[in-house]
Amino acid sequence: MSRRTNHHPVVGEARMRVRYAETDQMGVVYHANYFVWFEIGRVELLRQLGFAYRDMEQKDGYGIAVIDARCRYKAPARYDDEVIVRTHLKYIRESLVQFEYELVRADGGGRHHAHRGRSRNEESTSAGKVHERVPGSDGS
Numbered sequence: 001m002s003r004r005t006n007h008h009p010v011v012g013e014a015r016m017r018v019r020y021a022e023t024d025q026m027g028v029v030y031h032a033n034y035f036v037w038f039e040i041g042r043v044e045l046l047r048q049l050g051f052a053y054r055d056m057e058q059k060d061g062y063g064i065a066v067i068d069a070r071c072r073y074k075a076p077a078r079y080d081d082e083v084i085v086r087t088h089l090k091y092i093r094e095s096l097v098q099f100e101y102e103l104v105r106a107d108g109g110g111r112h113h114a115h116r117g118r119s120r121n122e123e124s125t126s127a128g129k130v131h132e133r134v135p136g137s138d139g140s
Helices: 033-048 053-058
Strands: 010-017 062-073 082-093 096-105 113-125
Touching: 010 033, 033 062, 033 082, 033 096, 033 113, 053 062
Parallel strands: none
Antiparallel strands: 010 082, 062 113, 082 096, 096 113
16 A cells, blocks of 8 residues: 555445434434544444454554544434445555545435545554554555
8 A cells, every 4th residue: 555545545435324322312413423433434444455453453552543533514414314434545654544534325326425524543552652654654
């Protein structure tokens, strides 16, 4: 994988259905749950690329900590909607990885953009020390 993914975009998809427990009294998804869904998308994308969080933490002794996360709320998702989280690996630079997210409702072929987000993640040991580079960031 190259340091920059602009030429060969890396995108993963995760589908889920909005559960009642994820909504407020009006049946609209509670705003913090979008970050949980972004994490699901990020973990699934990494799994598709051959990196399992569990292995990174248990066997290799490091993880990828979120250091910045943002979400732009556009159109609400509601109870029982099927949603798709599209996760884009935007770039890798030394110990920093940036993901971008697009959450859409599955009805209408994904045309209804619900939310967009991004996270910046930094590789670190379980003790909180930052690694010098993320695996694969050197082109291997």
